[in-house]
Amino acid sequence: MNFITIDKSNWTKGIEKSRGTYQIFGPVEDENGCQIKSLEPGGQPKMNADVTVMSPKSVLFPQTETILTADLDESKEDHHIMKRAEQKYTPRAVLGIRPYDARAIQLVKLNFDTKDYRDPYWCDAYEATTFVGIGQNRPTPFDFSTSTGCGPFSEEGLDVLLADLDDRYLAKVLTPKGEAWAAACGFDAGADTKESQVLFDILKKEAEKNISTDLGTDKLAQKSILDLYEAPFWDDVAFSCINCGTCTFVCPTCWCFDIQDETKHKKAARFRNWDTCMSPLFTNHASGHNPRESKVHRVRQRFMHKLKYFVDKYDQGIMCVGCGRCVASCPVNIDIREVCTIMNNYEKK
Amino acid sequence: MMGNLLEHMGVDRDRLHFSWISSAEATKFVDVVKEISDKVRALGTTKKFAKDYTK
């Protein structure tokens, strides 16, 4: 592990230089707020951007992604035989993401990279990607990431963690991928390891002081699934919900998807789209029977998945990194912090 | 109102046609369809509301 100093006057030049190797993604600002986008040459990531409305999960897991294709023309030798859709998995670097978003990607990895099956689309994209995060000196008011196993200077899932020191970045290079990225940018001004680490520790401590939400999650694991499921509070939690998919789409850890086929002329494509447990269609059987037919069922599913099923299944804490995006974007102000507290404190009478 | 909204969205009004044809008016139906297809053919291919599968 080593530290590098990057003078901000060299930053842009370095990023442009790395384009020889990397496709660059980063936050950009438009009239609808900040978004993570692929940056064309000359386009620079806004490193001090507000939290992006959408998380960086789409870099590995696009909202719509073609997975298989087939030719339906029966005169062709291989008609109706599906093939993997062509995608490029050349190296890409995601710059300026927040540390909690890097942890989120590690949580999503639990789903896509398992001992039984490996999702090749997500995993290939993951392997091609270098994550360059930036420590948050001033976490947003919605940030509760210190309660979710990370924090404003968390290193989990990052290849490089930058600290913003006004005129320069101090970069903590965490992995070989991170080293390769720094080399491709030509960032090579080493910094003293001991001093730098002290500085990181101070920044981390200062930043964490700014997070006022301390969310209790300690008692979730010991509760029974059925007790929480049958608890009386779900009707109240769900009342205001309009069952849009906003919370799940803005969430960096929500991984559920749908698979759809389309054809045009003699070409068929199978692709996957993000899906949302908020939609009745998500679980509707072909027979018309729906095991989660009411919105109370669906709201409960979302919170039970994040705050209980996931906790029990993986023993990695809750399926939430505390970014606060769902809290900020929910049209009816359903607040996962409140629901988590209710669940954590619930005792069956 | 549908036509107006489509036009407002930038769709060529000549691509949308409303006619009242009774099931008994076969000749009128043929004439109208012919007229519309000629008109649309003259306008050429549109990219609006047409899915691009080349990507």
Add this chain to the structure above:
Amino acid sequence: MDTCIEKIKAICTDLLANGEVEKVIGFAGGSIPMATRPIAVTSEADVEKLVFNAFCGLNLANYVSKNNLPKNGAKIAVVAKGCDARNLVTHMVENQVPREKVFIIGVPCTGMVDKRMIAQRFEDEITQCTQDGDTLTVTSALQQEVIAKKDVLRHNCQYCTHRNPPVYDVMSGDPVEEQILDQPFPDVDHIASMDPETRWDHFAELTKNCIRCYACRNACPLCYCPTCFVDESSPQWVGKGQDKTDITTFHFLRAFHCAGRCTDCGACVEACPMGINVRDFTRKLNKDALDLFGWEAGMDLDRRPPLDVYSPDDPDDFIK
């Protein structure tokens, strides 16, 4: 409007105490600055949770449908701004909800504020917002601003001509003066003045960030179909991916399904996480409904909507 809340609470307490209503649907305070949360109040003790302020931008008619009416003789009470009341009337005109099941607590409304407009004035995230009459005091870590409500009104509220509920059971305050507008649809006129390609590009740019979360649809009281056309699989009317043609089709058809029914309440835009002004679609239809049929939705329980009835003098020059 700001004294309304005390009156609203008093009305609700009475209604719940004498059993006339099973519950009151209103707004409660939110957990973050500039937010409110729809709530169903069923006990007198919970009446205190009700608020009414400049951030009650959703439409509560959305929480009344034929599936959630009380089974017995009781009613549901709804705290209703002009637009909420008009959408309740639309529910009734469309035979979704009988008039006698709903108790409308009318609120004379001076408009809701546009949170994005406020957020844009700040470098960083807003941490606190308080309202005192027509003035908002908004604070972030770096700055504090005192903002006049009228300067940050939502677009639909700026062009609202029915701030007072046209139909109600009781009013919670004196009616406010209605606005008279010389130009009720300048935004529609502006788009209409562009050439067709520019108009097409305008709508393409407008919807480019759409994530198809359907918050616009689900926040809308008009969208009560048991199965929406986008969710239909047989036939499948529209693709489910992020193809721009599918996105445009969704927005165009969603809007068209609101033709002659939309009250321009702005809940769709309020709900959109991506800040898309989907009212650019519906406003054109509202303008046409007014120009062609002299119609504004939700004003009258006894008049049928123009697309519901045939009249010999309906405009028919589009039929060739």
Add this chain to the structure above:
Amino acid sequence: MENPYMPYPVRIDDIEVATEDKSLKTFTFVFLNPGDEEKFAYKAGQFAELSIPGVGEIPIGIASSPVEKGFVKFTVFRTGVVTSHLHNMKKGDIMGIRGPLGNWYPWEKLENKNVVIIGGGFAFTTLRSSIVYMLDPANRSKFKNIDVVYGARSPGMLLYREELFDWEQRDDINMHITVDGTDDPDWKYHKGFVPQVVEQHAPTADEDTYAIVCGPPIMIKFTQPALTKLGYQDDQIIMSLENRMKCGIGMCGRCNIGKELVCKDGPVFTLAEINQTPKEY
């Protein structure tokens, strides 16, 4: 590791109308690439995604048995977009099969045990697979008594009729075939609903007896108390569940009951396990 979304290409080798109302058809598939059959090694109780390019995929229980070689068989009820399309396909058409998916009936645990198979309607597919597997000369000695209770609305709605009547003639399996009702004066078997037949004719439980139940929700609902009355413990009642699925490999997230995914942790669960989860199926 291979791409788990990639179906094996197959050819439809045979299509057989399975019930008198033509709502079910049995499809026999042959793998286009000879090596794929080996890769598709499955156990009775598993399912697969039938995959039609440009139309979609459907999860269907495997009706053929691991002891039957050279083909795989699925019996499909016509209900949604994909199944309707499949019903209109013809012999020789090319499509795909993805699997095998999910877990299977606990064959190791069932060795040296009495097995009672209870099925209703068109949920008899993986049960057929199981019966053929157990009756195979190489396997029959591994199990003690085998009882089968199978019911349908009418005689014409029974699946695999010829096999049923063949099994009926054998002395190493006790068949209890029933129909809800029939006008046929020659009907030689039971009349009545499955739960009643279970209560009257299924063996009472001892610690060496297990029941496998697969059928429509209403049948399951009333069969459970019948089994309990016969002394079956919840962990002796083995069930196969269905939920809406897409990926079949535990990733797409929709088919969960509690923390269990029906597609990957299931579809086979004991009643004891199901009692620990929310009943969202």
